[in-house]
Amino acid sequence: MFSNFIQNLLNTGGQAQAMQRYAQITNKVNSLNGPAEAQNPLDTIYPNTQKVNNAPSFDEVLQSTRTSNFGTLLLDPRLKQVSANLVKEAPQINFPNALQEAGAVQANTQPATKSQILNVVNQIAEKHGVDEKLVQALIKQESGFNPKAKSKAGAMGLMQLMPSTAKNLGVQDPYNIVQNVEGGVKYLKSMLNKYNGNVILALAAYNAGPGAVDKYDGVPPYQETQNYVKNILANYL
Numbered sequence: 532m533f534s535n536f537i538q539n540l541l542n543t544g545g546q547a548q549a550m551q552r553y554a555q556i557t558n559k560v561n562s563l564n565g566p567a568e569a570q571n572p573l574d575t576i577y578p579n580t581q582k583v584n585n586a587p588s589f590d591e592v593l594q595s596t597r598t599s600n601f602g603t604l605l606l607d608p609r610l611k612q613v614s615a616n617l618v619k620e621a622p623q624i625n626f627p628n629a630l631q632e633a634g635a636v637q638a639n640t641q642p643a644t645k646s647q648i649l650n651v652v653n654q655i656a657e658k659h660g661v662d663e664k665l666v667q668a669l670i671k672q673e674s675g676f677n678p679k680a681k682s683k684a685g686a687m688g689l690m691q692l693m694p695s696t697a698k699n700l701g702v703q704d705p706y707n708i709v710q711n712v713e714g715g716v717k718y719l720k721s722m723l724n725k726y727n728g729n730v731i732l733a734l735a736a737y738n739a740g741p742g743a744v745d746k747y748d749g750v751p752p753y754q755e756t757q758n759y760v761k762n763i764l765a766n767y768l
Contacts, residue, residue, distance in 0.1 A: 668766035690715025734760045
């Protein structure tokens with residue numbers, strides 16, 4: 532079984548050296564015959580008697596759990612071969628990042644998305660008891676949701692506040708999304724209160740001023756104001 536060299540080592544008490552040499556020779560022979568497949572420790576529990584050419588689908592594996600206990604499902608090496616697609620989850624925004632994003636939007640240090648603007652609008656509208664859909668329709672008409680919008684007359688921001696109106700409402704930065712919407716919603720709310728909740732008159736007053744509405748005892752005969760009210764109501768109702 533052993534070579535004369537190894538047998539002599541065994542006879543002279545060099546058993547450990549002999550077995551080490553034998554192991555080296557065996558490894559050398561195996562390497563010449565080709566790399567051996569790594570032995571899976573689970574194979575001693577579940578011998579793989581045949582190769583699986585077609586891996587079971589993910590649904591089939593799930594079906595097998597109905598008849599297999601949990602331990603068997605974990606140990607069965609056949610269930611490691613599953614046809615399934617891996618989907619990468621979108622990174623979750625942690626709390627510090629969310630605060631940083633909110634602060635950036637409020638400070639206008641980065642362009643705000645429409646969803647962020649709507650979130651601000653909805654919160655402020657709820658705060659002042661104004662229908663958020665009405666505020667959204669008004670902003671769409673006034674600025675098209677552009678926080679940097681400025682009219683030829685000098686109206687500024689999302690809700691197109693005139694400089695004097697912004698000052699009276701305590702708005703220090705009309706291009707700040709939060710300040711602009713806060714001031715605009717407060718002004719709209721005051722017009723709704725003045726005209727006992729009449730949305731048409733409140734919108735007309737927002738555009739032409741309450742003085743013009745009072746003068747004509749209704750929507751002023753201005754083409755711009757009449758179209759303004761119609762367009763907002765079309766998006767609101």
